Amino acid sequence: MIVIQNLSKQFRHKNQVYQALDKVSLDIAEGDIVGIIGRSGAGKSTLIRCVNMLERPDEGAVMIHGRNLATCTPKQLADERKKIGMIFQHFNLLSSRTVFDNVALPLELDKTDKATIHRKVTALLEVVGLQNKADEYPRSLSGGQKQRVAIARALANDPHLLLCDEATSALDPETTQSILQLLRDINRRLNITILLITHEMHVVKSICNHVAVIDQGKLVAQGTLETLLKESQHPVIQQFIHTQAMSLPPDIYNTLQPEYTPGLHPLVEIELEGNVAFDSLVNTFHSQYHLPYKLIKADIEYLGSTNFGRVLLHLQGTDDSNRNALLYLNSHHIKNTIRGYA
Numbered sequence: 295m296i297v298i299q300n301l302s303k304q305f306r307h308k309n310q311v312y313q314a315l316d317k318v319s320l321d322i323a324e325g326d327i328v329g330i331i332g333r334s335g336a337g338k339s340t341l342i343r344c345v346n347m348l349e350r351p352d353e354g355a356v357m358i359h360g361r362n363l364a365t366c367t368p369k370q371l372a373d374e375r376k377k378i379g380m381i382f383q384h385f386n387l388l389s390s391r392t393v394f395d396n397v398a399l400p401l402e403l404d405k406t407d408k409a410t411i412h413r414k415v416t417a418l419l420e421v422v423g424l425q426n427k428a429d430e431y432p433r434s435l436s437g438g439q440k441q442r443v444a445i446a447r448a449l450a451n452d453p454h455l456l457l458c459d460e461a462t463s464a465l466d467p468e469t470t471q472s473i474l475q476l477l478r479d480i481n482r483r484l485n486i487t488i489l490l491i492t493h494e495m496h497v498v499k500s501i502c503n504h505v506a507v508i509d510q511g512k513l514v515a516q517g518t519l520e521t522l523l524k525e526s527q528h529p530v531i532q533q534f535i536h537t538q539a540m541s542l543p544p545d546i547y548n549t550l551q552p553e554y555t556p557g558l559h560p561l562v563e564i565e566l567e568g569n570v571a572f573d574s575l576v577n578t579f580h581s582q583y584h585l586p587y588k589l590i591k592a593d594i595e596y597l598g599s600t601n602f603g604r605v606l607l608h609l610q611g612t613d614d615s616n617r618n619a620l621l622y623l624n625s626h627h628i629k630n631t632i633r634g635y636a
């Protein structure tokens with residue numbers, strides 16, 4: 295339904311040229327929720343802004359239902375844009391307008407009659423759960439409520455595509471979840487395709503059925519999150535999974551020794567990468583090496599039948615069984631780091 299073909303965009307600034315997008319191609323099926331991830335400055339916003347031509351690409355095409363937006367006349371482009379809603383990290387509401395009037399704005403600009411505006415805005419405020427806030431001003435709303443108003447406004451012209459630029463980045467975790475739930479409902483109930491930028495793993499995991507990874511303006515990987523995590527060694531994906539080493543609980547941190555000393559046991563951080571099931575790993579430790587251990591910390595994401603993440607295990611067996619367990623990890627190419635001995 296949306297076909298992005300060889301999209302390129304350069305920015306020039308004080309004799310310097312930034313290749314923000316470099317021949318990016320991506321197919322998005324109707325009803326998909328696609329997450330775009332990548333480092334800061336990778337080109338994610340530029341890509342999403344080129345989809346509705348807020349940013350004009352230098353080269354390439356954005357085909358929506360067979361029509362290339364890059365070659366549309368201004369009138370055709372204005373019509374196509376009405377069918378593409380957009381929401382932003384900082385909501386972009388008009389502070390001088392009430393909630394109702396913010397949502398009504400695109401309809402007013404489209405010269406919709408008053409009765410229709412009233413009917414549509416009332417229905418949209420119900421969709422986003424703000425029917426009792428119609429007469430309030432944005433300043434009296436929470437961040438999550440502001441984003442709900444922005445979503446209602448983005449839906450005013452019955453779009454088939456919703457672009458979300460870091461839409462939950464300014465929200466606390468609980469509000470983020472409720473906004474994601476709303477986006478999922480909108481996607482299912484109204485069959486709106488969603489293209490979103492995020493830097494948060496849990497956002498992708500919660501709602502995206504596809505992921506596109508952008509690095510230095512290039513599309514470097516795409517697919518389901520599960521396949522990407524299993525198959526791609528690309529540093530952006532690895533970084534996305536493992537942002538930093540696990541923090542240690544204070545009692546362990548204070549007693550941890552960098553070198554082995556008789557009587558101390560290794561504290562090992564193990565990476566679970568989809569082919570390593572946590573349950574079977576600890577079963578092996580138990581059945582093959584009779585190894586007592588203490589699970590100090592776990593950060594595991596379950597995706598379908600596989601798991602990803604990290605665990606911190608304090609191996610508490612004899613020197614031999616501890617060593618054998620570490621050998622088992624290495625011989626099975628299970629990434630692990632000894633964080634110290636305690």
Ligand SMILES: Nc1ncnc2c1ncn2[C@@H]1O[C@H](COP(=O)(O)OP(=O)(O)OP(=O)(O)O)[C@@H](O)[C@H]1O
Nearest residue numbers: 305306307312314333334335336337338339340341
């Ligand atoms: N209007 C502009 N003028 C000049 N350079 C720009 C402009 N917009 C973006 N760039 C540059 O293009 C590159 C890609 O920017 P973009 O905002 O698309 O990245 P991003 O992946 O969305 O980053 P972030 O996650 O930090 O928002 C950056 O080097 C940025 O500085």
